[in-house]
Amino acid sequence: APVSVNGFVCKNPMEVNADDFFKAANLDKPRVTNKVGSNVTLINVMQIAGLNTLGISIARIDYAPLGQNPPHTHPRATEILTVLEGTLYVGFVTSNQPAPNRNKLLSKVLNKGDVFVFPVGLIHFQFNPNPHQPAVAIAALSSQNPGAITIANAVFGSDPPISDDVLAKAFQVEKNTIDYLQAQFWENNHN
Amino acid sequence: APVSVNGFVCKNPMEVNADDFFKAANLDKPRVTNKVGSNVTLINVMQIAGLNTLGISIARIDYAPLGQNPPHTHPRATEILTVLEGTLYVGFVTSNQPAPNRNKLLSKVLNKGDVFVFPVGLIHFQFNPNPHQPAVAIAALSSQNPGAITIANAVFGSDPPISDDVLAKAFQVEKNTIDYLQAQFWENNHN
Amino acid sequence: APVSVNGFVCKNPMEVNADDFFKAANLDKPRVTNKVGSNVTLINVMQIAGLNTLGISIARIDYAPLGQNPPHTHPRATEILTVLEGTLYVGFVTSNQPAPNRNKLLSKVLNKGDVFVFPVGLIHFQFNPNPHQPAVAIAALSSQNPGAITIANAVFGSDPPISDDVLAKAFQVEKNTIDYLQAQFWENNHN
Amino acid sequence: APVSVNGFVCKNPMEVNADDFFKAANLDKPRVTNKVGSNVTLINVMQIAGLNTLGISIARIDYAPLGQNPPHTHPRATEILTVLEGTLYVGFVTSNQPAPNRNKLLSKVLNKGDVFVFPVGLIHFQFNPNPHQPAVAIAALSSQNPGAITIANAVFGSDPPISDDVLAKAFQVEKNTIDYLQAQFWENNHN
Amino acid sequence: APVSVNGFVCKNPMEVNADDFFKAANLDKPRVTNKVGSNVTLINVMQIAGLNTLGISIARIDYAPLGQNPPHTHPRATEILTVLEGTLYVGFVTSNQPAPNRNKLLSKVLNKGDVFVFPVGLIHFQFNPNPHQPAVAIAALSSQNPGAITIANAVFGSDPPISDDVLAKAFQVEKNTIDYLQAQFWENNHN
């Protein structure tokens, strides 16, 4: 029976080789973006088995003109990002606090070569404000399996749906607005 | 100069006493609930200095009839909850996954004495489906400073607001719907 | 072969459901208390498999009139407790220190709604001083498998017994006193 | 104002020198043993400031003939021990478990050069069974500040005393036995 | 007096702003390389104060034609790297093991878009085998303060020097070879 760590089967140390720490990931190649205009190509422990327990992963993110990586969280990782191509408007929202500090948006316009940090678990986004040019970023995350929760998808696109009684009051809208939202197609741009 | 750990000033071990580990928190008393019908009374390191570094906190949650603790996350803690009074419909949504596993809602109706777990960082809620009776729960969190992010408040009530260009596309609605939402008053039920 | 984490078999994420995070624990129901007048009903990873790795558990503790949860430690967890019914005299003893700080008892009388913290690994107890009324508390622990060591049971009730040469000198009593103690029945009130 | 980590003041990295990682501890020299016949000389972060955050400490333990390091726990460390001189009867007691596994004593007679492990938080002891010869051990602990709780001292020698109502029932003896125990002098053999 | 965490002074949460999570790092710009033909531009907690405790940092690495990032370790971090421009021959050496597994070199030639992992604490290097073209990589490290130890510099360029008695035998060369090496200028390519 194979031994495992963190739920992944371990390889005998006598048998590991360089391929266990390598992925021909083509991170230099543009990706087709999705409905909201982005595509996250994450290289984590699912792609490189040798990452298990090592606490890091890396991603390329493509943004179409006016595309975005919509508001989301990583439940198990902080993210650090640098812009390779184009411009990004990025931000995160602090957790609940008494006024005047409640849910502050900390945002910035990033140019090529700039670096920004999204602390673990906070809601954040990146948006390409340029209507003509794509943007590209490299991001790293402090977990070999950071997870991602796209807010709109998880709230309005869950399977089965969250009761519209709950969501209507939580979002201060009519139930038919919730029903409309729940009827949309919510496409993940990353797993 | 005082020494500190985790950003909190430490007390000289020679001078600690029982009050540093105690809070007359009145967790047995009903609380007035807010606009969405709930009130979270959290006892964390801000209330009990001796909790610093110890990785736990406790809360009483009051739910009005049809009240809810709306979809939220704790960026630094798992939550375990038991119902003291009434009935709760509770759930959390898993992180992004390929179909058929994408954003699954795991929900349950809890009666008095039942226990449920909300894993760290996942979006979860509790709803009191009873139109006539309040409900009460005790919850514990695996951090002395778990944080809380009420999703609707952070997304639509941040200060300053997130650009409606971003939110309209992320939530698949018109910008005037976003503007309407951003004009509402978003009241936290916990910090 | 199933994969496992922390010695517990893991479920395929594709197959988890709400029952993996739920226990109909009847924590609202009084329990029969034992010889020292208490009963700890702990909901940990043995009862809720989904708690694995999440670092938290919860318990109901029943105290008979004049009953106690006798001096004990949790080797892997801090405990936070709130009183639901009755009154408790609680305390913990600090670790060895030079005088005047040696083995200080930090104690408190807790009423309904009060909160108290017992730091990881320290010897602590709860006692119901009321000769007529039971007491009830909810406690949370910062581990999914906190462990419990009832001091008297571990020292005098171990199997096989610790040598009475050791215990007589350690406790400054005659060996026949140790022999008498080791002949008693030591009943755990929690596992 | 100096910066600090874990409650200890930090030195500017530009100013550290070898003395910050060194202690002329005389661990080769026999120590005078106390009333129970032992003496623990612990080198931890209080003696070597450079140990802060590094998670380890070391000790020499002297045992008089028939002396013992009485039942105690380390709330924040596992201990590994090797015998330099003499013979030791050592053991630890497992935490509460249902029968037939309740509070098992795992013990061993150690000769020179043998190694034994005492897992974090468990009650353990070492006893020198030789009536004529002392014994010496080197022990290492998995914390720069492991703490030590001598069971008898903490239970019967705390300041102020634990109520004899509590202890009489917990230890299944008369209150005057408790009162007698609490009147003894409880001398720590380590801090 | 300011509070601090991990030795860095903390900012009042009420006063943080986006600049605390941002660095105009110019990671898109080529750097002048050093004597061994490389330059590591690391963005860590020294450049972005908001990274403190968050466990991640990011770097751009420039390689001249035939340049290298010479054998080094990160004492507190795993590294994940992707190639932006050019080609790299990379590798790490496993720790001591009995034959046939002793100090295995796991190496790979990386092209643009490939990803490779260097596990925490292991000796690793990157070499640009192209005599005409530079190479560029982005690397991320699993610590906000990963540290770097260039092997040759630490062994032969320390201040003061390590005794040549030690190094001659350790490296199986004559002492005058060590003396020659210690007389060279050892230039760090990263801190």
Next chain:
Amino acid sequence: APVSVNGFVCKNPMEVNADDFFKAANLDKPRVTNKVGSNVTLINVMQIAGLNTLGISIARIDYAPLGQNPPHTHPRATEILTVLEGTLYVGFVTSNQPAPNRNKLLSKVLNKGDVFVFPVGLIHFQFNPNPHQPAVAIAALSSQNPGAITIANAVFGSDPPISDDVLAKAFQVEKNTIDYLQAQFWENNHN
């Protein structure tokens, strides 16, 4: 199928006994030293299965007259050492820093009973300067599986060899010097 933690198969808690925490390691006995004049006898999780997850191990180190434990690192542990017999010249080199703090050697001559600390991941050595007498030390490490990387062996004795193009430039010597070094026999003194 057996369950495992950290890649080691776990024993059923019902079946553990004292032998799972014990090793007749003969740490009191002198060892034959190797070519560089030392021998490290490490007792880790491979020798004592019960050490798994407990974060500590212990070693005896023998040094021949003029023998050394050559420059090496432990990728996953800090080491604390005390001298049992003889004298040792010991030291470690700090990580890369800007001058005047670059790669500082912190060294000390240790006599019997002295204690020294080698922080996690830093290059360190011990040397017995006495041409006539052996030396002996006990060391403890803050991991049940600390790993060891002997610098010269990993750099010049890896299998397959690191390219001499890389090593010649990194060490500022001719390629034939590297070839000579790579042709030597590099004998580990510990695993």
